[in-house]
Amino acid sequence: MTGTVRLRPPRHPLDPRAVTWWTTRSALVGLPVVSALVVAAVLAATPWVLVPAVVLAAAACAAVVVLPRWWYRLHRWEVTETAVYTRSGYLWQEWRVAPMSRIQTVDTVRGPVQRLFGLATVTVTTASAKGALEIRGLDAEQAAQLAEELTHTAQAVAGDAT
């Protein structure tokens, strides 16, 4: 029996409120579009517009009810003493690793909807133009703490991180 190597999932899940956040976000996009189509169908008396409306409504329902729970299971993160490790993506899954010694900046961003739920996104950038890691949907306080921790650790390492 031979073993095969694979990446293990990162240790921590996001904050459970991320599910509510994604649900709200999808609803905020989906509802106006669907209702606009329905209104148009009624006002202009063009019943065929209801067909795309129904299709869109079904897609929106999936995005609101099913997808956030799925996403929640896929998005995970972990910070060890030597590296930051994230997993994200749905159909295109992505694992990213950045060593602590190469971290350049750590930002936290809170969008309007995220603020509603007390969440934040942590972005960790390295010297590579394409190497940024994002942890979307952490508890805001935890995110701030994490950012501070990472900044502190990264600063302790000498060099220009290239």
Place this chain on the structure above:
Amino acid sequence: MNGAASSDGFERLDPRVLVAASALVGLVVLVSSVPAVLAFRGEGMPWPAAAALALGGALVVTAAAAGVEYLRWRATRFRVTADRFELLFHLVLTRRRSLSRDRIRTVDISANPVQRLCGLAAVVIGTGQHAGSGEADIKLDAVSRQRAEDLRVQLLSRTPAAATAGAAAAVAGESAGHESPGNRSLAVLDWSWVAYAPLSLLTPALAGAAAGAVLNVSGWFGVDEGAAAELVAGFVRAAALAGVLVILGGALTAGAVGAVLLFVEMWWGYRLEREPGGTLRLRRGLFTTRSLSLEERRLRGVEIVEPLGVRLARAARVDAVATGMRQDTQGRRPDQRTLLPAAPRAVAERVAAAVVHRQRSPTAEVQLVRHPVAALHRRVRWALAAVVAVVAAAAVPAVVLGSVFGDVADEAVGGMLAALPVVVAVLAAPGALLLARDAYRNLGHGISGEHLVRRVGTVRRSTVALQRSGVIGWTVRQSYFQRRVGLVTLIATTAAGDGAYAVPDADAAEALCFADEAVPGLLAPFLEVTEARG
């Protein structure tokens, strides 16, 4: 040439910029005043009056340009202190820019023909920050040629000993014309390389431009588009294929000539050398001369680039993979990082090896790991999908034009249109399949000493040798389709070059082991061994 410096160490740009600017603007205005004179004549003005008016206008514009240039010259001052480079622009408002000298990564010199006549050169001082991060480059436009050379040596040399050696070498180089003692030459231009110029992807691009220009010019001479279209239709009716071939051949010839001329302008006097103090220096250019300096500290590897035509001729180009290469808004400026133009493969390998201080180039030395056959299947599927899309696109004119212009187009045209999708399919399918197979065979990765090597691409095959210590992170990507066949795309992120180099469609487990071996310790904590079933 520090004579222009004032007591606080600030010096001005070379006053000859006034001459250069006035000459350039004067020339342009003078040339464009010829049609103006003709226009005045057309209005019924006598010759002397028309000429005087045009000349007066030209003088006013030139004087204005000279005035603006004078203000700019007066306003701009710069100085080099022990640890900073400062640029001061003082005109109504004052703008001071200051660079820490140990953050300076590039000092490039260029001189266009007018500047060369005046003995001037422009200096661009770069910090290696990505464009848009607020730390844009500083440009001195312009100083004397000697001062530019001194600045380059002064700003790039970290140790005083290297600085004096470099300065001595530079001065000697100036007087001797080309050869600089103390510098080790890595490559000089071989005129037989010009034969590779038309093989690059530039040729079809220039050919398209030439065809467009011909249509434009024929427009000026009253051959309106209808007539041009009529002409094309005539070609189609009479000797369709021959006509097309003639047009195509003509355009391609023009493109090839253009590519050769461009090569001559860009690579005239090409010389790549290593200077004491750890700098690679590249000099080239016929009309506009350029001198690009690359600190070897910033070098993270080399890339051997082979566009299809060039590869078929067994030639290759060498690019530098370095941090802080100047990037435009598009994110790249390829000519800035090319170390060697398309040259025979052996030469390219030799230069690549010399650049990374190796006996043999890591790209030649390593036996690359082939990718699983599933990667071939994916490429064949993409190729067939592309062919289907192209054939469908070719069928559109037949369907649409056939119905709309059915009565206008005669049978020959109609037949041609109907045959188009078939011809396209017959021509494209084998080509696409060949490319797919070639793309698969070119996939590979491996480790060669301190370098990680990956090869990818068919129309533009790229073999990168990246310093393993230059890898600053890994990204592993797996699509739903890749998951089903056990493939992943492994991406090494780096501060240099493109920022990320992908190894597409590698075996999942093998790729992870490769990444772990290339950069020990980084990925290891996140790997687990599962027991495979079956």
